[in-house]
Amino acid sequence: MSQNVFLTREPVVNKQRAITATRMRVHAPDCATAVHALEALGEDWPLARPVFVGLAGCTPDATLADWIAPEGAMLEVNAPSLADPVTAAAVGQLAQAGLPLVLSDYKAGIGLPAGLNFRFVMADARVQPSAIQVAGIPLATGIEDVAGFDAAVKAGYGGATGWFFKAGLQAAAGKKLAPGHAQIVRVLNLVRHNADVQKIETALKQDVALSFKLLRYINSAGFGLMCEVQSFRHAVVILGYEKLNKWLSLLLVTAAKDPSAPALMQAAIARGRLMEVLGAEFFPREEHDNLFITGAFSLLDRLLGAPMEAVLEEMTLPERISDALLGRDGAYTPFLKLARACEEPTAHALAELTQSLSLRPDAVNRAQLSALKFADSLEF
Structure with missing residues (x-):
């Protein structure tokens, strides 16, 4: 695996705050290096839950079509990047091969290429307080705490991504264990x-x-x-x-x-x-x-x-x-x-x-x- 690739992650949770998937970011200098790193993971890949795989630091290009995705993997695509014909073509080729897609950073009014279907659509709840009305399960991003999550669910989101549930400890300094x-x-x-x-x-x-x-x-x-x-x-x-x-x-x-x-x-x-x-x-x-x-x-x-x-x-x-x-x-x-x-x-x-x-x-x-x-x- 390339020495320049790192993985970071955050959970995807449903309305009940149960983890249903993992959102994994592949930090790589270019798409080809990211693909090589993903292919090298082999049997280390977690199979219990779906994994949203997104590229950070580079944009999808034709080399992405070489990726043989493991079971449960979904390709996360940044909505603005689909305006690039090269990216749209690479994503479309993988979609035709059967790889499920996830759309991130969506904002109302962004045009999307015809023929692409998304299982999940992620939007920043701070920018889009109400769930977006597009095909796919809407997931909120940018949630800072449990109160923000509850508000997003009430506004129509089907869940969220992120570590918001780690915030919000309200314990008094002298509080003892239950x-x-x-x-x-x-x-x-x-x-x-x-x-x-x-x-x-x-x-x-x-x-x-x-x-x-x-x-x-x-x-x-x-x-x-x-x-x-x-x-x-x-x-x-x-x-x-x-x-x-x-x-x-x-x-x-x-x-x-x-x-x-x-x-x-x-x-x-x-x-x-x-x-x-x-x-x-x-x-x-x-x-x-x-x-x-x-x-x-x-x-x-x-x-x-x-x-x-x-x-x-x-x-x-x-x-x-x-x-x-x-x-x-x-x-x-x-x-x-x-x-x-x-x-x-x-x-x-x-x-x-x-x-x-x-x-x-x-x-x-x-x-x-x-x-x-x-x-x-x-x-x-």
């Missing part, structure tokens, strides 16, 4: 202190629903166990305390009840997996789970409705994890910054962090897609 979340933290602390198995099991059984959820995640395809774990005691025997710490951390991340929680969970777990994969060559094996936990916990304040400081006060965590989550310098902090940079609309920060960590861009891209596949393999 009782259900505090119980999971208590179990986590018992595991970290290597408490007796029976004591941990007793604490976990105080919430039967959470016990069931934990076992469901442990048995998810993403974790690749060779046999089904049927009880917490069985999990201890098979996994040991270190791995159970990771699973219980996942349980805490997935305990929120907010309507945006599933999307936040997917983002948090993808961050954790990305950090785990990219950090594997920098840290010993016993720290890999801590990298995962750092990324997975990076949205806990939003998920649990409490300031990060208040959440961490209740937990026994290694200093490296706490440093990264609180924005302090530390060994894990650059990897968390990189995971967040993958969620930006531009690739500037991602390119700088990749270079500073001496990582290869293609390795970061593959790790990002691998992280998406892992997060998609879990049922929220």
Whole structure:
């Protein structure tokens, strides 16, 4: 894969704020380089949800017709770019080959070439407050928070793209964890202190629903166990305390009840997996789970409705994890910054962090897609 190509992403959510697709931007100097990068991804491509593939930094040309799109891929086309006959011809050729199209940056009155059909049409809700009246499901862009999303849906949009649900933490500075979340933290602390198995099991059984959820995640395809774990005691025997710490951390991340929680969970777990994969060559094996936990916990304040400081006060965590989550310098902090940079609309920060960590861009891209596949393999 070209050393000049980076992928960034944002989710596509429906009216219920459930993630239904991924919007992926391919940052490349030209179309041919972007096509080469896409073709090189091969089996790393995430298949659980559709992927809107858009070019950033270049415009589609005739070389785009060489792209053999993977299953679930849709080509995102910038509406103004279709005024260029070369771009329109390339897009039309792919459409005739059966590649679904998504239109972005649409504004009322923009003329579109005849014969092109779009599955989705994206428009900036700040410019087009009411849903656009064109064929295709209208999706809002430019949404800044949940209130903006709700207004867009009320105005006729069928969903939105972006990370708007990460904004809007309204927790008071002194707010504590909810009782259900505090119980999971208590179990986590018992595991970290290597408490007796029976004591941990007793604490976990105080919430039967959470016990069931934990076992469901442990048995998810993403974790690749060779046999089904049927009880917490069985999990201890098979996994040991270190791995159970990771699973219980996942349980805490997935305990929120907010309507945006599933999307936040997917983002948090993808961050954790990305950090785990990219950090594997920098840290010993016993720290890999801590990298995962750092990324997975990076949205806990939003998920649990409490300031990060208040959440961490209740937990026994290694200093490296706490440093990264609180924005302090530390060994894990650059990897968390990189995971967040993958969620930006531009690739500037991602390119700088990749270079500073001496990582290869293609390795970061593959790790990002691998992280998406892992997060998609879990049922929220």
